Each structure stands twice: as structure tokens, then as C-alpha cells.
Amino acid sequence: MAPVLLTVALSVSVSAASAGQSRATRGEAAAVERNLATGEAALQDGLWSLAETEFRKVLEQSVPRPLENRAVIGLARALCGRGAYRDALEVMEKYRRLRRSSIWAARYRLWKAVALEGSGQPDEARRLLARVDAGSLSGADRAAYLLLQARLQLSAGKGKEALRLFEEFDREFSSTPAAPLNLFWWAAALQRLGLTNQMVDVLTRLVNDYPRSEPAARGALWLSRALAERGDRQGAQRILEELAHREDLPDDARAGAWLELARSAMEKGEYADAVKGASEAVELARSVSLQDSATWLRVRALVMLERYDEAATAAREWVGENLGRSGTDQRYREFAEFLRAHEATKYALEEFTHFLELFPQADAESVARAWLGKGWCLYSLGRWEEAAAAFAKVPLSGIPEELSAEGLLKQADALFQ
Template structure:
């Protein structure tokens, strides 16, 4: 529809630019004056006499001499077509005659009518484009307020909620006293409610009620405000608001009844069931809608039962059934009451009422119906063995062949649901044998195969499924059988055999209901086998040919992975964006957002990564990766030096996901952020929590090190902190689980502590321990970071230089040069300087 609308607008503008118009209008001798024709046409249009109105407007057009007259006649003809809901004709007419309206007072009429026609056809983007194109002319026309309201509705339907809200606000500021102002505020509040912005909606509704207290919109607003209070468990406010509404004498009956019904919900939430029952009674009294009365009486009866008024409640239910039923006989009423309880999901009461019927009445047909109803009620309760017994008794009581087949089938289904596969198989075979012409025969054979599969009889299961697949009696079940055969092959890892079954569906049932699932299954298998392009083709077919199928979402999603795994990153990213636009609440949307965040993070696009991870955590708080998204959002923020924002993410993770497996690394990240913020005492506490609370975590060794870093930093104000830091670093050094780089880092930092404490000889020993350990591991082929080797070597050499041990310093620098690490050139420079400055000592 969108592309088509663009073409229409293009034609509209082209017609205006090229001077295209209808063929010249012939002008036969007038039979009435133009003024008379227009007056008559308008009156006929108002009275719904469209044929007469058309004649008057067309005659007016035939007599029109000027472009302004022709434009005016076209406007009225377009309004007539609009009333007849001929929206395409409206658009075509206005497009063809666009030139007539140029530079006339009717140019805004053309634009507004065209936009309304587009809107009514659901072409909201085209309507919006037209309103924007002629915005200035519309502002200065009688359509000013109506076009503004229409624009807001377009934004709403396009889900451009920010722009819709802005439109409501602008209208409110520009036209606060117009009659439409209250409707605008009501729409504004409705949009905020849709967006779950409860507080903002409440503010608008309160202002609506205060500014336009006598309007119908204000009454509706009071109803909604009460509902908002109720939804947010602000029960006293809800009660007071709704009570004030129902107290208005001039309130419309429909609003009054709805308010009482909502009050009943408030009282029910307050566990004041008596008041809820009374509120329902008053709502029933106020409404004229038979269905609303019926449903509310059912609700009232249920509340009575919950309130300990079982007899009264059932009486209300029975009375309601009698009021809606053409047959008020006692037996039928009993059945209807039981059936209502069943339909309402009140299975326990339904079982009782069906049993009451069975004990009180002996009508054969009613008995069978009660047995079936009792079976369904027991099924709803998960009491499958009892349900099977009730269904089988119904099978014995029924006389109609199809009904008997259904009852026996449900008995078998109940046994199957109870995992009594052997007995269920017997019943399914009985259905197939006793009712060979029943539509259920094929399904019974299929379920027999399912029993065989559950009983570990794959050969028999496949034989029975093949029987169903080869049957021409039920093409849908045949396709389902092939699909199940393919699934069983997949479960056994027989990919080629599974693909053969799915290919049979494609060739045998090219228009069957299982085609989409077969194509999709082929795509998933090919994806597993690494055949990404073939899988991509399958998923594209599902999306293009079956856009409304439930599998289209996953197929759209899998297309992105197929592209990515072929190295087509740009296409994959673009497709992911499309997926989120098309399926914003899809079960796979969270995965897509996480992947987009991960992709951006790994490429250093930390701002984009943070946005994606944050969007995931906000939109899908229950997703499996919601906690991880908060963690990575925090990491991305911290990388941008947005430490306070990072801490907010980490705090949300620890608060909202207390069982998350990411808590240790989250606490570690919090410690890092606190240290970046200069809150070293808090950081130390965080690292200590990791050490004590998560002793099995791989982060414990690093936590000791980071704790030492914080203590070291505090040492400049309190030298005792250096001793504490030394102890922390020593814990890392002595840990059997710490890696080489971590141990070397800790040893180096021990040296730094001792240097700060004036223990230079011991510091030199620590530094050289790092140097020798690194070189030993390097000789063994271990590849690690040279950072701590370099720093230790330079630190040791520096201490030697302080004590004028030039040769020792020279030898240390030479080890760095010989190690061929990135710092070797700098070491060479220092070595050369020593050679020049202290040649005699070296």
C-alpha cells in the first residue's frame, strides 16, 4: 500500500506540474442557476440523496466557467464520493483536477480531502505527506484544526508516537478553548496510556477534567483515570474518581454502567466482594446492552460464589442463562450453567454441576452432553485418567456416529495426555476400526504413530505415518505426517532423510498448509550443515511467500545469521534493522538487539553498543540475555568514561537479577568504576565481596590485584596502605590459579610498594623476579604480555642507577634489548646513554 500511495501522490503532483486535467467539460444550456445547483446538491448530500447530489454537482461543473468554480464543484463531488466511501475515486478525481484548484481558496480543500481519503484507506504515510506538503495553506484555511487532528492520527497509526505527542501538545497550546481541545487531550492521554506512560497520562487526564469539566471527553477521562488508578493499584484514588463519575446525574448510561463495572474491579481488588457485587448490580441496571448484562451477571454470580454465597451465585448464573436461553427447562438450565462454568475456566464447579445433572436427570441426550462436558472439565483440571473415563462413558451413551467417534477420540487423547501410551494406542486403533469413514480416522492413525514413537517403536511409527502420508482422504493430515516423519528423522540426526520428507511436502502439497513449515525446516537443516546460501534461499522464500505465517519471524531472523556467516556483514546489519522495525516484540528481537550491540562493541562503536544493549534490557527484561545486556551496556558506558551511567547499569543488574551468573564480573566492573571515580574505599569493599562471596570465581585472583591497586593509590596519604597493598598482591602471586601475566603484574606491583616504603633492595629483587620469570617462560615458548617484564626491568635498572650501579643497570637494559620486545628501542637508547655517560664503569 505504501508504494502504491507514493505513485498516486507522484501522479497528483505530475498532474499539477504538467497541466493535465479532465477533458473539457461540455456546457449545455443551463437548466438552473449555479447557486441553485450548489445549494440543492449540498442539501441532497446532507440528506443522503447521493444520486441527486451527484447530478447537481455535475451540472454545476458543466456550467462552471472559471477554475475556481470548477475547483469548488470538484470539492463537493469529492465530498460526495467520500460519503460513499469511494476513496480511490476521491484521490483520482482530485489528482486529475488538481490544476483547477491552484491559487484558489479550494487548494486547501483538495489537500485536506485527499489526505482524508488516503487516511481512510490506511495509507497514513501518504496522507501525512499531503498534509505536510500543503501545511501552510491548510493553516490559513477552515481545515486548520481538522488537518492538525488528522496529522496526529496519522502519526499514531504510523506508530510515530513522539510526533503524535508533539502534535497533541501543539494543538493544545494553539487551540485551548476550541470544542476539539477536549477531544485532543483525550487522544493525547489515550496515546500515553498505550505507551504505558501512566504518570504522564494521568497528568493530562487531570488537566482535561479541570479545564473542560462539563465535556463528554472529561467524563471519558474520569473513567480512564479511574482505570489508571486501578491498574496501578491506587485503589482509593480509583474508587473516589469513579464514585464521583457515577454521581453525575447527566452522565451517559453507557459510561455510567462502565464506571460501575470498573468500580466492581476496584472493590474486588480490595477484596471487598460484597461492594463489588453491588457495583455490578448497579452497572447491570444502568446498561441496555443484553450481552453486557449477561456477562456482568455471570461475573456477579462468580463473585457471589467466591464470597461464600454459592447458592445465590448459582441462582444468578441460572437466572442469566434463562434470560439468554430460548429453552428455560430445568434440565437444560442445569446443563447451561455447567457449560458456562466450563467456558469460564471454573472447572471444579463445572465438574460438580455436570455431576449434579447426571445424578438428577436421565435424559439420554442430556446425559451424553453432561458426560462430555464433565470430561472436558476434568481435562481442564489435568485429571486425564478421570477425563478418559467420562469421555468413554459419553461414547457409550451417544447415538450419533460422529459424536461417538469424537468421544472415543477424546478418551484416547486423555490417555495420551496421561502418558498411558499403550492404552491410548488401543483406543486410537479402535477409532480407526469402528469409524472407517469418519474424518477422525486419519487423525487416529496419526496419533497411533505418535504413541508408537513415544513407546520407542520408530519403525512402526514411520509405517503408520507413511500410511497417513500416502492417504488422499486428508491432504492436511498427509502433510502433517510427512512433517512429523521429518522431525523424527531430525531427532535421530538423519538429516538427509529428514530433508527428503520435507522435499516430498514441497512436491506433493505445493499449496498445502504445511508448505511454509517444510521450507523453513529445510532452511534450518541446511543452516546446521553449513549450507548458508541454500538456507538463506529457503528463509527468503518463507518470508516472501508466507509473510503472515508464524514462522516468518524466525525465517526473517535466520536470514541475518546466514548473511553474517557468509561474511556479508553490511547486509546482515541492514536486515537486522528491518527485523526490529517489522517485528519489534518478536521472541527473537532480543537476540537481534544483543547481536547488534555485540557487533558494535567488538568494533569499538561503544556509543552504539550501549544504546543497543540498553534497548534490549528495557524492552525485554525477561529475556535470557537481559542481565548480560545490562552488563555490556555498563562496560560500553565505562569505556566511554561515562562512569556514573555505567554504575546505573551495573546497579540495575544486581538489583533486578540477583541470581544472575554475571554477578561476580558485574561486581568486579563496579569496583573498577568506583576506582575510576576516585571512590577507592568503596571499590575495596566491592573487591572484597568478590573474594569472600564468590571464592570459586576466576575473578578472585584479579580481585586481589585490583584491591591492591586501590590500597596502593591510597598509600600516598597513608603509607600503611602500601603494606596492605603488598599483602593483596602477594595473595595473587601465591595463588595456584593465577595466570602468568597476573602473577608477573602482582610481583611488579609488590616491588612498587617496597620502593614506596623505601625498601629498594627488596624492590629490586621483586623486579628481577619478574624479569627472570618472563625470560624463562619465553624460552619455554610461552607467549605472554611483555608489559610487566619491561616495567620491572626499567624499574630495576632505575634503582641501580640511583645507587650508581651503572654496569648492573646496563646489563638489565641489555636483557630488554635482547628480548626483542616493543620497548627494546627505548632500552637501547638508555643503554647507549649509559655507555656514553659512564664508559669507564661499564
């Protein structure tokens, strides 16, 4: 009897374990389906980071090929959506087996082409897109196909064909997350064809209909410039001020708005407002080009306010942070020349002198202009002998003849004094 009971007990135990494993497997499968569903819903809403997270969770597990394929394409879409094109290419390379799939090949090639174009490889994207069976695409894939075709036509100089595709996208997919990007590039095509009024209309739609999108932030800057060129300075100012104070926008978008406000203030001679706008831009800017532009506009505005010490401090800090970078010496010399042009002679003399100490190996023309600038400052201050010595440092060869001649003439003039 005991063996029978033991057999029954073992059978019950094995059945229970199998049932437990089955429940665990069903639970894991349900979790994978939830990840996929959440990721795909996030794609529809343009929540790229959330979608990326969900698809990566799926790919970290061992799942059936059909589910893995959905996750791969979803991840590529999410990465392209947030502009991480090189990351998308790495994913596509890892799962390149999809290119041989009768079901997934078209979508694989499409999103790889999107990533190639986004990473600055339009010719490769064009060749790959030519192999995509467009008739097999639908929904978001067809939207991406149309937008990519339009952008490639635009980059190839075929503006009218690009316009046709942007308009087709707008008719079919104006409610998708890619709609703002389509409007932005549509405006670019209109600008290229010289259709300025239509460009302004499209940009206005972009800014009004999709105010919280990243393309709208860039489009708002563009629209403000277009309005200013048409004489609508109040409209341009309103757009920029709204953009500058939108804390939900990327820092660089807000920095760009502050920089445009500062430029406008400079043009109107409102130098205190220019300093304020440029200072805000410096604080917010993440891109190097924005930081540079804002820093030097602020420096120029400080000079116009005769706040020379602050201007010199800001200029020298920037130079110290950018030593060894191409163009740093030229920026600094131009600052010294700006000071001299605005009759801040003593300050200009200090900066020319500092330039010559910092950049003895600068190109011959820059060094010549610095010695001329220093000589002029000394001459203006009545320090004739020092001025003559500075002018004598201007080289006689390897620079434009007018600079050499100016150095010789001013040297003689200073000595005569």
C-alpha cells in the first residue's frame, strides 16, 4: 500500500510543479504582450522614451521570433522618433536577419533607411528605400515612407516633387506624431522654392496646432524671423517671448528664443535688454554654437553699455575655456578691435596685449592686425615711442600689402611725433 501512496504523492507533486511552471510561462508571456502593447501605444502618442523602454524589456528576454520582430521594429521606430539614428542603425545591424524575412523585410528596410537619412547618409537611404515594397506598408510605416521620400526629394533639389509628398502626408496623416515634422520640412521646401507667404502659413499652422512639439519650437524661431522680415516686429516679438518662457520646451529651444530677443534688442539699441536676453541664453544653451553666439552678443552689449570690465571678464573666461579650439584667437582679436572701434582705448590696449601673449603662434595676418591694433591704441594715448615699437612689429611679408604699408606709415608717424 505504501508504494501506491508514494506513487500517487509523486504524481500529484509533479502535476503541481508542471502547473506552476505553466502559470509562470503564461505570466511571462502576458508580461511580454503588455510590454509590446504599451510600447506600441506609446509610439502612437509620440512617447518615444517610454516606447524604447518597453521594447528593450522584450528584447532582454528569450521570446518567440514574431514577438521579437515586433519589438525590434518598434525599438527602431522609437529611436528614430527621438532622433537617436545611430542607435537605431546599431539595432538594425544586430537584427539584420529581418532583411531576409518575407513578412518583415519591407519594414526593416524602411526604418533602416529612415535611420540612414537621419544620420546624414541620404544616398545610402535612397538606395535602400528603392528596395522597399511600398504597397506592403500601411499606417505609421506608410507615413514614415512618405515623409522620408519627401525629405530625400528635397535634399536632391526636387522641390516640387517634395511639396507633392508633403501635401499627401498632410492629407493622410495630420493626426500622427510625425505631423509636426512634416509641416516643418514642408515649410523648408516652400522656402527653397521662394514661396514665402505659403511658408509662413505652414509655419503658423505648425506653431498653433502642435505648440508642444519639438519641430514647433524650431518653427517658432523660424516664423519669428520671417515675420520680422515682413515688418511684423510685434508678431515676431510675441512669438519669441512665449517661446522663451515655455519651461516645458527643450533648453536649446528656449535659449534660441532668448538669443533672438537679444539680437532684436541690440538692433534697437536697447542694450540692457540685450544683456538680459543673452545672459538667459547662455544659462540655458546646451549646444556649443548657441553658447558661443550668446556669450559674444552679451559681450558686445556690455561694451555698448560701457561696462568694459564685465565685458573683458566674460571674454577672457570664454577664451580660457576654449584655448586650442579653432577660431578662438580670431574671436578674441575681434573683441579687442570692437573695443577700439568704440573708443574704449585703454581696455582695447589690454586685450591686444593679452592676445599677443596668448597666441604668439597665430597666423601672420592675425598677429599683424593685433600689433597694428596695439600700436593704434598707444598712438591714441600719446605714447609715441611704444606705438612706434608696436608698429615696427608688423611683418613686412606674408600678409596683405595694405597692412604692411599701414605699419610702416604709422611707425614713421609715431617716430615723428
